[in-house]
Amino acid sequence: MPAKHDINKVGVESSDFPILCETCLGPNPYVRMTKQEFGNECKICNRPFTVFRWNPGAGARYKKTEICNTCAKIKGVCQTCLLDLEYGLPVQVRDAALGRKQDAPTSDINKQFYIQNLEAQMANSADGQVFDSDAANRAGREMLKNMARTDPHYKRNRPHICSFFVKGECKRGGECPFRHELPKENELSKQNLVDRYYGKNDPVAKKILREQAESKGMKAPEDKTVTTLLFLGLPVTTEAEIRASLAGACPFVKPTEVRSLTIVEASHCAFVNFVNRPLAERVAEALSAQNGIEVSGKRAKVVWGRSRPQKGKGPSAAGSASASGSGSVTAV
Ligand SMILES: [Zn+2]
Ligand SMILES: [Zn+2]
Ligand SMILES: [Zn+2]
Numbered sequence: 001m002p003a004k005h006d007i008n009k010v011g012v013e014s015s016d017f018p019i020l021c022e023t024c025l026g027p028n029p030y031v032r033m034t035k036q037e038f039g040n041e042c043k044i045c046n047r048p049f050t051v052f053r054w055n056p057g058a059g060a061r062y063k064k065t066e067i068c069n070t071c072a073k074i075k076g077v078c079q080t081c082l083l084d085l086e087y088g089l090p091v092q093v094r095d096a097a098l099g100r101k102q103d104a105p106t107s108d109i110n111k112q113f114y115i116q117n118l119e120a121q122m123a124n125s126a127d128g129q130v131f132d133s134d135a136a137n138r139a140g141r142e143m144l145k146n147m148a149r150t151d152p153h154y155k156r157n158r159p160h161i162c163s164f165f166v167k168g169e170c171k172r173g174g175e176c177p178f179r180h181e182l183p184k185e186n187e188l189s190k191q192n193l194v195d196r197y198y199g200k201n202d203p204v205a206k207k208i209l210r211e212q213a214e215s216k217g218m219k220a221p222e223d224k225t226v227t228t229l230l231f232l233g234l235p236v237t238t239e240a241e242i243r244a245s246l247a248g249a250c251p252f253v254k255p256t257e258v259r260s261l262t263i264v265e266a267s268h269c270a271f272v273n274f275v276n277r278p279l280a281e282r283v284a285e286a287l288s289a290q291n292g293i294e295v296s297g298k299r300a301k302v303v304w305g306r307s308r309p310q311k312g313k314g315p316s317a318a319g320s321a322s323a324s325g326s327g328s329v330t331a332v
Helices: 069-075 091-098 108-124 138-147 193-198 203-215 239-249 277-289
Strands: 033-041 048-054 228-232 258-264 269-274 293-295 298-304 306-310 314-318
Touching (some): 069 108, 091 138, 091 203, 091 277, 138 203, 203 277, 228 277, 239 277, 239 293
Antiparallel strands (some): 033 048, 228 269, 228 298, 258 269
């Protein structure tokens, strides 16, 4: 039975077994681990925690837990690689697909407060889950299942690349425990653990989200002035309803960041214009991971608007509803 954490005893964290994904654990279920109580500070909450260290298999590098048991449970991630345990995906991808809010504390004190708060919520909820699963949308879960990386990727456990070899200076030759190869442009290596944990600025997640959006015909237009998305196949609805749907699906969008919202009832579509391009891209990626957006009980398709020159006004975002087969539509 899982022990409830006593939040009055913060700063003390001891556990018998780490929370690990299959990849980090390695193929041998009987792997030997060394355990060091209060061996290090958790990289997220800074509290001392039990550090486990093990070798995940022949030819692999030693791995150790980087964050505490509690922080791992709160986000449902592996204590070593910080990827989601259920889908093997970065937190940022999972949360975009499920429309989960990503709030992260900023200062050290806030950090402790934030984790303790979630810890208390977790202890009080029946199933130990912090997040309301009703709020998570079904389409997002479906999409995550398709994107899931469930087979273990043992390649991730290889030794790191030898930095001396890269500079042409390694004299250890075959004895060298590190990999003698030149690094490829690797986005993973630039990752910051805290960002990965909170699902912010995660280059791997960005790549995955971009690729899945592109695979669904949601490639962001070359023309960077396009900041409009079209919602197609809408039922009869109102601007307020669309805004509420958007707030639910993409909680990172502030109401003021929707520059304009134009419903074209005859074509059952709406033009949603955002204040900047990075935001529009983020919304496009999240909504494509959610397979569209549910508005007034119906799931609408989301596509990018098109740039089209307008007389005297310079390029402005407009869209074509030809994708829905109802002829052309012009933004007002
Ligand atoms: Zn922690
Ligand atoms: Zn892992
Ligand atoms: Zn070397």
